[in-house]
Amino acid sequence: MRILSGIQPSGALHLGNYFGMMRPAIELQEKGEAFYFIANYHSMTSLFDPAERRRNTLDVALDFLACGLDPKRTVFFRQSDVPEVTELAWLLTTLTPMAMLENCHSYKEKIARGISPNHGIFAYPVLMAADILIYDSNVVPVGKDQKQHVEVTRDVAIKFNNTYGDTFVIPEPQIREEVAVIPGTDGQKMSKSYGNTIEIFGEEKALRKKIMGIVMDSRTPAEPKPDADKNLAVQLLKLVAPADVAKDFENRLRAGGLGYGDLKKALFENCWNYFAEARKKRAELAANPEFVNKVLADGAQKARVKAREVLTRARRASGLE
Numbered sequence: 001m002r003i004l005s006g007i008q009p010s011g012a013l014h015l016g017n018y019f020g021m022m023r024p025a026i027e028l029q030e031k032g033e034a035f036y037f038i039a040n041y042h043s044m045t046s047l048f049d050p051a052e053r054r055r056n057t058l059d060v061a062l063d064f065l066a067c068g069l070d071p072k073r074t075v076f077f078r079q080s081d082v083p084e085v086t087e088l089a090w091l092l093t094t095l096t097p098m099a100m101l102e103n104c105h106s107y108k109e110k111i112a113r114g115i116s117p118n119h120g121i122f123a124y125p126v127l128m129a130a131d132i133l134i135y136d137s138n139v140v141p142v143g144k145d146q147k148q149h150v151e152v153t154r155d156v157a158i159k160f161n162n163t164y165g166d167t168f169v170i171p172e173p174q175i176r177e178e179v180a181v182i183p184g185t186d187g188q189k190m191s192k193s194y195g196n197t198i199e200i201f202g203e204e205k206a207l208r209k210k211i212m213g214i215v216m217d218s219r220t221p222a223e224p225k226p227d228a229d230k231n232l233a234v235q236l237l238k239l240v241a242p243a244d245v246a247k248d249f250e251n252r253l254r255a256g257g258l259g260y261g262d263l264k265k266a267l268f269e270n271c272w273n274y275f276a277e278a279r280k281k282r283a284e285l286a287a288n289p290e291f292v293n294k295v296l297a298d299g300a301q302k303a304r305v306k307a308r309e310v311l312t313r314a315r316r317a318s319g320l321e
């Protein structure tokens with residue numbers, strides 16, 4: 001089983017990235033052959049500072065390695081170090097219906113938010129399809145918001161196979177429902193574009209301030225809160241605290257007598273402690289960038305072997321050679 005996943009270097013990684021994508025991906029490296037990439041091509045649709053892209057790319061690599069990605073078990077690389085993926089994207093785009101892309105939720109959401117669309121935003125699902133198909137991926141762990149893009153990948157791959165003969169493996173999405181969408185500090189999905197993130201390696205003072213600034217309702221501490229399970233801080237606490245600790249705070253909030261300040265303080269402390277070991281490992285890795293760059297270069301070399309094989313298969317099938 002080959003597992004494929006990627007993440008954009010568009011800013012500091014946060015709890016949504018970790019619980020929605022990173023941790024499931026790291027767990028899956030034990031269950032199959034994992035290909036994980038830093039999606040710096042994709043970041044070009046919204047990030048236009050080259051120095052920031054380079055810095056963010058290194059930060060993503062540090063974050064993943066610090067959180068447990070094992071380069072001996074996983075092929076870990078920069079997307080742009082495998083240029084074959086862009087050629088495959090062109091082959092796929094010639095069979096991708098315009099209406100399919102126009103109906104993608106992520107595209108419509110960006111337009112609704114007033115983002116000026118470029119072709120990269122519109123064609124994002126085609127490049128994502130190439131990312132997936134070029135490694136003969138079987139399983140793609142994604143959040144709910146990306147499930148449609150895997151469905152687009154499947155539809156395009158099936159159309160290519162029907163048009164040119166059996167060429168691509170048809171992948172399956174894998175969604176962990178219990179952590180598929182992580183709420184941000186404002187209750188919306190945690191996202192850098194919403195400015196509502198809690199960074200996994202944020203500076204201590206800034207992280208404390210952000211968590212303590214989460215807005216709660218106007219009920220007094222003494223009032224029972226029968227909807228305690230829907231409280232934003234409780235939901236986040238369940239991710240970073242031991243189950244019995246999180247349940248105790250939820251029960252205390254439901255019964256009345258627990259102040260929101262104490263709840264948010266517990267959230268900060270558990271969040272800070274949760275990533276303590278990873279924070280230490282990240283500092284060690286940051287002091288050795290040569291090692292990190294070698295991991296990425298070695299991963300790209302391995303990834304290109306498979307990418308060339310699949311691209312050659314697609315070129316021959318479609319009559320390009």
